[in-house]
Amino acid sequence: xxxxxxxxELLFRNLAVIIFYTLSFNVFEGLKVFPDLxxxxxxxxxxxxxxxxxxxPDYLGLGHIFLAGIINDVVVGIPLGTSSLSYLVLAFFTSxxxxxxxxxxxxxxxxxxxxxxxxxxxxxxxxINNFSDLSFYYIELLRSTxxxxxxxPFFYILFKNYQKVISQGKE
Amino acid sequence: MAxxxxxxxxxxxxxxxxxxxxxxxxxxxxxxxSILILSLDRLSIPFIKTTRAVLNDxxxxxxxxxxxxxxxxxYLSYTGRTHFNVVKKNNNFKEEIEMLKNERNNILFLxxxxxxxxxxxxxxxxISKEQGTAIVAKVILDQESPYLKSLLIxxxxxxxxxKGMTVFSKNYLIGTVVESNxxxxxxxxxxxxxxxxxxxxxxxSVNAILTGxxxxxxxxxxxxxxxxxLEPNKIIYTSGRDGFLVAGLQVAETYLNKDNKIIIKPLADxxxxxxxxxxxxxxx
Numbered sequence: 001x002x003x004x005x006x007x008x009e010l011l012f013r014n015l016a017v018i019i020f021y022t023l024s025f026n027v028f029e030g031l032k033v034f035p036d037l038x039x040x041x042x043x044x045x046x047x048x049x050x051x052x053x054x055x056x057p058d059y060l061g062l063g064h065i066f067l068a069g070i071i072n073d074v075v076v077g078i079p080l081g082t083s084s085l086s087y088l089v090l091a092f093f094t095s096x097x098x099x100x101x102x103x104x105x106x107x108x109x110x111x112x113x114x115x116x117x118x119x120x121x122x123x124x125x126x127x128i129n130n131f132s133d134l135s136f137y138y139i140e141l142l143r144s145t146x147x148x149x150x151x152x153p154f155f156y157i158l159f160k161n162y163q164k165v166i167s168q169g170k171e
Numbered sequence: 172m173a174x175x176x177x178x179x180x181x182x183x184x185x186x187x188x189x190x191x192x193x194x195x196x197x198x199x200x201x202x203x204x205s206i207l208i209l210s211l212d213r214l215s216i217p218f219i220k221t222t223r224a225v226l227n228d229x230x231x232x233x234x235x236x237x238x239x240x241x242x243x244x245x246y247l248s249y250t251g252r253t254h255f256n257v258v259k260k261n262n263n264f265k266e267e268i269e270m271l272k273n274e275r276n277n278i279l280f281l282x283x284x285x286x287x288x289x290x291x292x293x294x295x296x297x298i299s300k301e302q303g304t305a306i307v308a309k310v311i312l313d314q315e316s317p318y319l320k321s322l323l324i325x326x327x328x329x330x331x332x333x334k335g336m337t338v339f340s341k342n343y344l345i346g347t348v349v350e351s352n353x354x355x356x357x358x359x360x361x362x363x364x365x366x367x368x369x370x371x372x373x374x375x376s377v378n379a380i381l382t383g384x385x386x387x388x389x390x391x392x393x394x395x396x397x398x399x400x401l402e403p404n405k406i407i408y409t410s411g412r413d414g415f416l417v418a419g420l421q422v423a424e425t426y427l428n429k430d431n432k433i434i435i436k437p438l439a440d441x442x443x444x445x446x447x448x449x450x451x452x453x454x455x
Contacts, residue, residue: 022237025230025233025234025237025238026234026238026312057194058194061194061195061196062194062195062196062197062198062201063194063195063196063201065201066196066201066204066205069205070208071230074226074227074230074231075230075231075234075312077321077350077357079209079212079213080208080209080211080212080223081205081206081207081208081209081212082209084201084205084208085202085205085206085209088198088201088202088205091198092186092187092198092202095185095186095189095198096182096183096186098186099182099185099186100178100182127209131209131213133365134365135364135365136364137364
């Protein structure tokens with residue numbers, strides 16, 4: 001019984017990391033029976049990286065970001081290291097924003113998410129174009145980036161409340 | 172001015188090199204590691220290829236297990252919707268059954284006629300049966316990312332699947348094997364932007380290149396002669412000009428959509444493919 005409680009706590013505290021790895025395995029491809037939903041497809045991993053590096057860096061290690069990126073590359077079938085580098089660029093940009101920001105507000109963080117996304121996707125774009133023979137679906141990438149940016153406040157509030165619950169549990 | 176530049180450099184250096192209290196690696200170290208992996212992946216060293224194949228096999232197997240709950244939810248939802256539509260459709264089916272009974276008689280006649288015609292043309296129903304190269308495989312994952320439209324299958328080098336082999340679904344060309352691991356393989360679908368197939372259009376001697384259009388089902392024809400007008404209901408065959416695929420494989424068909432525009436759709440539906448045949452490119 002005690003093991004179950006420990007396991008539950010462990011899962012609850014590391015939920016962000018678990019979700020991050022789960023997304024790397026592209027588990028939601030099974031939802032293609034709902035084609036209408038795919039219009040709103042967005043990159044939750046980018047939101048998680050940005051939010052946790054900015055707000056709670058102790059809950060999502062850079063090593064996890066790197067490894068999840070490698071897994072994502074294997075599953076999607078793009079050159080190894082592409083997603084990792086893209087996520088790390090996002091983490092770097094976020095870390096820089098964190099260092100130069102004195103007062104943090106959701107709106108300002110939402111706005112700075114845009115250049116962070118831009119640079120991250122730019123790295124993706126450059127690697128795919130120069131390190132592989134793959135062609136690109138620009139429109140899909142643009143749409144996904146747009147919805148990633150658009151849905152950020154929703155996940156910001158969600159993750160913030162979740163972290164609040166965790167810290168209350170700790171106390 | 173100099174102070175501001177110093178602040179900028181300090182913030183950048185801090186972001187790159189500083190490790191958090193619970194961080195084991197710095198961003199700089201992981202950047203270097205990612206670039207190293209990217210460079211090694213680009214090199215065609217046998218050791219790297221083997222490592223990548225083992226990694227692929229492992230990750231694919233985990234991905235199949237990890238995506239099982241979501242697939243199950245999708246399956247439940249699909250089954251539920253189907254169940255509620257059953258009563259509504261039942262009456263329609265009864266009428267259809269009567270109609271189909273009549274059609275079946277016609278089909279039986281056509282089947283017999285078809286068989287005799289095939290015998291006359293020296294064609295067979297099975298895929299490359301004589302050569303023994305048709306490998307039946309199951310689709311374990313289908314990836315539709317913005318970068319690749321591909322399928323992962325449960326047969327690899329162990330079963331004789333090699334890079335470059337041709338893949339069929341219901342006797343129609345669906346794609347080619349682009350990556351073969353020990354237990355699994357990746358099939359690049361004809362609907363992918365990176366798929367380039369030299370083709371011929373029915374009732375014309377026009378050669379073109381068939382490629383994916385970035386949508387899940389539509390295809391495009393490239394390098395068509397300027398004066399050529401594409402007509403609806405024409406079958407598109409492989410021309411075999413690449414020396415890779417044999418000539419005469421049925422790949423796609425032209426349709427007229429609601430807006431009176433000609434669209435090209437693959438004859439095999441990649442989204443519905445669950446059992447596929449991996450061959451050496453022969454379809455007798």
